[in-house]
Amino acid sequence: MSSANLPVIVGVGQYVNRSRDLADAREPLDMMEIVARAAQDDAGVQGLLARIDSLQIVNIIAWPYLDAPGLVAERLGASPAHSINTAVGGDTPQRLINDTAESIVRGDTRLALLCGAEVLASTRRSRRAGAKLPWHERAVPKEMVGDNRTGFNEAEARHGAVMPTRVYPLFENALRAHLGLSIEKHRQRLGTLCQRLSAVAAQNPYAWFPNALTAEEIATVSTDNRMICFPYPKRMNAIMEVDQAAAVIMTGSHTARELGIPEDRWVYLWGCGDANDKWFVSDRINLHSSPAIRAATGRALSMAGLTVDDIGFFDLYSCFPAAVQLAMGELGLTLDDPRPLTVTGGLPYAGGPGNNYVMHSVAAAVARLREDPKATALLTGLGWFATKHAAGVYSAGRPPTESWRRTDPQIDQATLEKMESPPTVEQAEGPASVESYTVQFNREGEPEQGIVIGRLGDGEKPGARFIANTPPDADLMWAMTREEFIGASGHVSRDAESERNVFRPSG
Numbered sequence: 427m428s429s430a431n432l433p434v435i436v437g438v439g440q441y442v443n444r445s446r447d448l449a450d451a452r453e454p455l456d457m458m459e460i461v462a463r464a465a466q467d468d469a470g471v472q473g474l475l476a477r478i479d480s481l482q483i484v485n486i487i488a489w490p491y492l493d494a495p496g497l498v499a500e501r502l503g504a505s506p507a508h509s510i511n512t513a514v515g516g517d518t519p520q521r522l523i524n525d526t527a528e529s530i531v532r533g534d535t536r537l538a539l540l541c542g543a544e545v546l547a548s549t550r551r552s553r554r555a556g557a558k559l560p561w562h563e564r565a566v567p568k569e570m571v572g573d574n575r576t577g578f579n580e581a582e583a584r585h586g587a588v589m590p591t592r593v594y595p596l597f598e599n600a601l602r603a604h605l606g607l608s609i610e611k612h613r614q615r616l617g618t619l620c621q622r623l624s625a626v627a628a629q630n631p632y633a634w635f636p637n638a639l640t641a642e643e644i645a646t647v648s649t650d651n652r653m654i655c656f657p658y659p660k661r662m663n664a665i666m667e668v669d670q671a672a673a674v675i676m677t678g679s680h681t682a683r684e685l686g687i688p689e690d691r692w693v694y695l696w697g698c699g700d701a702n703d704k705w706f707v708s709d710r711i712n713l714h715s716s717p718a719i720r721a722a723t724g725r726a727l728s729m730a731g732l733t734v735d736d737i738g739f740f741d742l743y744s745c746f747p748a749a750v751q752l753a754m755g756e757l758g759l760t761l762d763d764p765r766p767l768t769v770t771g772g773l774p775y776a777g778g779p780g781n782n783y784v785m786h787s788v789a790a791a792v793a794r795l796r797e798d799p800k801a802t803a804l805l806t807g808l809g810w811f812a813t814k815h816a817a818g819v820y821s822a823g824r825p826p827t828e829s830w831r832r833t834d835p836q837i838d839q840a841t842l843e844k845m846e847s848p849p850t851v852e853q854a855e856g857p858a859s860v861e862s863y864t865v866q867f868n869r870e871g872e873p874e875q876g877i878v879i880g881r882l883g884d885g886e887k888p889g890a891r892f893i894a895n896t897p898p899d900a901d902l903m904w905a906m907t908r909e910e911f912i913g914a915s916g917h918v919s920r921d922a923e924s925e926r927n928v929f930r931p932s933g
Contacts, residue, residue: 430829431678433527434692435820437474438789439464440632441543442777443669448552453561454486454543455494457671459501462541465673471687474675480535481506482522484542485514485570487666487780488549492565498541508535512781513572515809516743517700519784520816521572523676524698528832530678537681542782543671550667577810579706581852584926585893586866586877591663593707593811594746595655595864596879600713601751602657603862603912613657616747617641619761620662620774623744627771632786634668634777647871656865656907664745664778672785674792679825693792696732696802696826697819699725700835701842707811708891709847713862713879717845720756721838722817723806729833730802730819730826734758737819738801739765739794741787743808744772753806769794769803783807784816791820799823848881854892854927857883858918861891863911865903873903878929880918894918894927902931 439461443452452460466474481504483494491497495509512518522540529535552559578588587593602612621641628638643651644661651659677685682692699722704710711717727733734757742753750767754760759767769790770776773783784807791803802821808814858880866875876896881889896902905911916931 431531431680432825432830433530433676433695434679434682435674435676435695435788435792436682436687436691437465437469437675438792439468439673440786440789441671442632442634444634446551448548448555448557451545451548451552451559452669453559454489454545454671455491455497455501455562457543458498458541458673461671461673462498462502462539465539465675469675469687469691471685474537474685475502475539476504478504478537478539479507480526480529480538481509482526482538482540483511484518484522484782484785485512485780486542486544488544488546489561489564490567491562492568494567497562510571511567511569513570513574514781515572515814516745516781516783517807517809517814517816518572518781519788520805520807520818521700523674523695523788523818524700524816524832526676527695527698527830530676531830536677538676539673540676540785541671541673542785544779544782545669546667546780547669573814575705577813579708581893582706582708585895586875587707587893590745590811592655592864592866592877594748595658596707596862596877597713597748597752597812598657598746599864599912600862601748603910604714609657609908609910613645614641615761616657616662617645619747619750620644623768623772624775626766626768627775630771630776630790632670633771633775634665634670635775652869652871653867655867658746662747662774664773666778666780668777668779670777670779670786672782672789674785674788690796693795693820693822694825695818696821697726697729698832699723699817699838700815701838702814703812703842704847705813708850708893711845711847716752716756716812716815717842718815719753719806721842722815723753723757723804725833725838726804726817726819732802732819736802737765737804738798739769739803740767741769741791741803741805742767743784743806744768744774745778749808749812752812795820795822849887849890851882851887851890851892853920854882854894854918855920856885856918858892858916858929859883860912860914860929863906865906873900876903876906880929882918883915892918892927894929896929
């Protein structure tokens with residue numbers, strides 16, 4: 427028996443509401459109460475919720491409250507000394523778990539509830555129907571804890587690189603070039619990868635789309651699978667229009683024993699890591715790797731005393747295929763690795779409930795680890811444009827060590843910040859080449875805008891990175907989806923009227 431009070435997850439709960447009838451819609455407050463009580467039941471001891479001293483609510487996009495922690499605590503009959511509502515970021519649940527684990531070991535937290543809910547499906551359905559939902563008042567939270575910086579700079583915003591659907595394709599096309607694949611071979615690779623995720627969602631009772639899709643169904647553009655931003659058709663995008671909730675109860679091993687929580691409910695956090703990549707995409711070292719994923723997962727594995735070969739299964743954050751592949755690249759995983767890459771099915775298939783997806787992957791991993799106590803799992807979360815990263819290594823069978831000591835994330839962050847970014851120019855002029863690109867499509871399936879990240883050639887600032895749009899030329903944009911455009915040479919100039927850079931390929 428370890429003498430240390432090691433951090434353990436003792437209860438988890440999940441909820442999904444797939445009903446399309448607005449009469450069945452539940453507000454986030456109701457859903458969080460449901461999953462909190464489910465997590466208490468899962469722990470096997472009643473009365474835990476009334477005893478929590480920390481209540482942490484993940485940022486809600488569709489229906490935020492002025493004081494979500496206060497409303498949830500009132501529902502649960504709890505009076506936590508510590509309560510927070512977080513800033514945005516898909517890394518948030520894992521970061522909360524990492525922070526809470528450290529607080530438990532320090533003796534500052536005894537029993538914590540972490541939960542979140544998202545209702546973008548119901549709220550969008552109500553807007554389309556012109557119906558008012560009879561819920562608590564929607565309001566801007568009085569406080570949001572965490573890094574709430576926006577994920578893009580002014581130049582990126584001016585050229586349309588403000589949404590994940592437009593930015594992750596820039597990473598994806600850079601990955602294709604880095605792997606040396608043709609557009610068709612790359613399309614097949616993405617279909618194969620996503621088919622693996624979809625197959626897991628088909629077995630997940632909490633998945634938004636619990637049905638298995640084939641690689642061709644996912645990768646082939648069709649009337650019900652329109653192209654969003656090249657190379658991603660709809661079925662490769664995170665689906666945020668869901669109604670889902672999840673919760674986790676954490677404590678220390680000493681406290682769990684005192685409370686009478688059976689040890690077969692305990693899942694240990696063996697190791698953890700947190701790191702941010704260069705905040706703006708324009709400043710990234712390159713567009714096909716993530717030093718911060720390497721740092722966060724490396725730190726988590728090192729703390730656990732494991733290598734990636736020791737991990738039984740993964741849940742790699744999967745808002746888009748590029749996110750999965752960035753993690754695979756940093757972990758040294760190949761597409762033919764037989765180990766599961768997800769325990770839920772991922773955000774395009776299990777569902778992408780705003781900032782709270784990782785609470786679902788943790789809940790699913792906990793259930794699986796209890797079934798196989800000898801297994802270990804590595805889970806990741808990310809926020810914004812593969813910007814913020816968090817990782818955790820979990821196991822149920824035994825405590826990791828006699829002690830638990832988290833390395834200050836600022837140590838890894840300092841190293842990452844020292845990495846040299848390419849020089850950038852906001853107003854680009856001269857010969858240039860394409861580093862990566864995407865084409866945005868409208869709902870009618872027609873190309874609407876090309877976004878290019880490029881490098882200047884000979885001139886005043888050779889090698890400097892810029893962001894640009896292409897001319898509104900449909901033939902050019904179609905060609906960009908059929909022929910490899912990375913490495914293409916051309917000329918970039920400033921359009922005075924729109925104040926945007928415009929890249930025109932040669933020939």
